[in-house]
Amino acid sequence: MGVQETKDEKSVDKSADRIREMFGEIAPKYDFLNNFLSIGLAKRWRKFLVAKVYKSLVEDVSGVSRVETLDVATGTGDVVIETHRQWKRVQKKFGGDLQLVGVDFVPKMLELARKKADRKKIVNAEFVEGDGMNLPFQSNRFDAVTIAFGLRNMADPQRGIAEMTRVCRPGGVVAILEFSPTKFPVFASLFRFYFHKILPAIGQAVAKNSKDAYRYLPESVDAFDKPETVAEFMRQNGLEDVTRYPMTFGVLGLFIGKKRV
Numbered sequence: 001m002g003v004q005e006t007k008d009e010k011s012v013d014k015s016a017d018r019i020r021e022m023f024g025e026i027a028p029k030y031d032f033l034n035n036f037l038s039i040g041l042a043k044r045w046r047k048f049l050v051a052k053v054y055k056s057l058v059e060d061v062s063g064v065s066r067v068e069t070l071d072v073a074t075g076t077g078d079v080v081i082e083t084h085r086q087w088k089r090v091q092k093k094f095g096g097d098l099q100l101v102g103v104d105f106v107p108k109m110l111e112l113a114r115k116k117a118d119r120k121k122i123v124n125a126e127f128v129e130g131d132g133m134n135l136p137f138q139s140n141r142f143d144a145v146t147i148a149f150g151l152r153n154m155a156d157p158q159r160g161i162a163e164m165t166r167v168c169r170p171g172g173v174v175a176i177l178e179f180s181p182t183k184f185p186v187f188a189s190l191f192r193f194y195f196h197k198i199l200p201a202i203g204q205a206v207a208k209n210s211k212d213a214y215r216y217l218p219e220s221v222d223a224f225d226k227p228e229t230v231a232e233f234m235r236q237n238g239l240e241d242v243t244r245y246p247m248t249f250g251v252l253g254l255f256i257g258k259k260r261v
């Protein structure tokens with residue numbers, strides 16, 4: 001299947017300036033709305049992402065002295081915090097220390113992430129400003145590279161995947177959590193109504209912004225690459241054993257793959 005056939009991004013402006021301004025404007029309300037509009041499911045989704053990453057990692061890092069993870073488009077740092085939280089459970093399997101890095105190109109998001117990590121007394125997390133399509137890290141550095149609800153926002157998602165893979169070490173894990181239009185019978189039409197009508201109205205009312213961020217959300221999901229295309233991008237960019245776990249009636253999915261050794 002050709003990559004071009006699966007895209008319809010003409011109507012969605014994903015220029016870096018627009019995306020940066022939009023997330024900068026909604027940053028103070030991001031956590032509240034994220035929780036509220038997902039009826040608390042966003043936390044569970046991130047838990048699932050992190051659990052799968054550790055499960056995949058544990059196969060070949062036992063005995064290493066340090067595990068280092070990167071979360072791309074980290075926003076207010078929730079995946080970093082969840083990675084830290086689950087570490088306590090899996091630490092004995094690894095036998096080393098954990099170092100966490102989150103990267104995002106919106107300074108306001110990073111400021112909130114740092115504050116949240118400080119409040120939780122997480123001392124092994126660093127939040128760095130940078131673009132997911134041109135990551136400011138050396139190649140082959142991280143044991144695991146994650147992204148949650150960020151890839152869809154990149155003007156060139158394939159480049160985002162290539163960058164995540166580049167900074168991941170051979171044998172390490174790349175994991176992508178992203179929405180997709182659900183086709184689940186009956187549920188799909190109800191969800192579409194919620195996603196396209198109710199969510200933008202609530203989102204805009206709570207997080208007033210000039211970029212219509214909560215209308216952009218469903219539009220960007222509709223315009224995003226099909227799951228098969230994302231999986232294909234992952235394979236083309238050097239990942240193997242690529243698996244997709246559909247979640248919550250197909251509203252989103254977790255893609256996970258290992259960098260070829």
Ligand SMILES: C[S@@+](CC[C@H](N)C(=O)[O-])C[C@H]1O[C@@H](n2cnc3c(N)ncnc32)[C@H](O)[C@@H]1O
Nearest residue numbers: 023073074075104105106131132148149150153
């Ligand atoms: C929907 S939020 C997701 C935040 C977080 N990962 C979560 O789970 O809640 C998307 C984030 O992606 C960031 N982002 C979008 N495009 C990016 C890019 N090219 N480089 C770095 N960050 C980007 C935005 O600034 C925003 O913080």
